[in-house]
Amino acid sequence: MANAKYYEGKERMPRLIYFRSIGRALIITVILMLIIAAIITYTSVSDSVMPLITSVIMVISIAYSGLLSATKIRKHGLMHGFITGAIYIMLLLFLSWVLARDFSINRFTIIKAIMGVISGGVGGMIGVNLK
Template identity: 35%
Template sequence: MKLKKRYINETKEGIDFFWIIKGTIIGYFISLICFLLVGAGLYFTHMSEGIIPTIVIIVYLVSIIVAGFYVARNTQSKGWLNGGIAGVFYIVILIILSYFFLPDFNLSLPLIGKLVLGFIIGAIGGIIGVNL
């Protein structure tokens, strides 16, 4: 008796939002793990708290690359596009959460730069994911 997969992408062409959403969730899971490890490192060692902004950016970039890689690995085509969209989703969700949880958050021009950077980093992860 063969078990059927819950989701079958028959064409493997174009944009696949199922894998993009799943990749974005995996990216956030990786971010959570990394932030827990960094928090433990800050608590148990004498690391300066001044490095936190740099670590946050590195964790975001790594998470977006992994999300783009995962999406492209599962879609097998247009990895740069699928990975880039996953990167944009990651940043959009981050912006929405910031809007609700940070009282002094405002929509400004640097957010467009973050969206573009999210697309580029996700596209790089997608290119790597398709070619490996």
């Protein structure tokens, strides 16, 4: 019985770590997006750079999320980073589906999703190797 409780508690811990790290990454994403929106609004920067900037912000945020989760778990950084990246991407896709009227999944969406999962894995590998 004691082993079952230990195993059950160990299974729940990564989920909490995943959601905390994704929450922090989403906060960073929102802050960076607000900064970029202010820069585009109050300067002569073109709106055409927005897709590139959003992709870079997404990759940085997901890598940070993977780094945070792997730093806490301390093993299997690539796997935990991939999982964190996949959850982040699924959350973004769901929010886009709910909030955007013209949302559709196309090849650019799939490429961004793959980039997100890979950046989570890279962040996880870096996070597990930090001391």
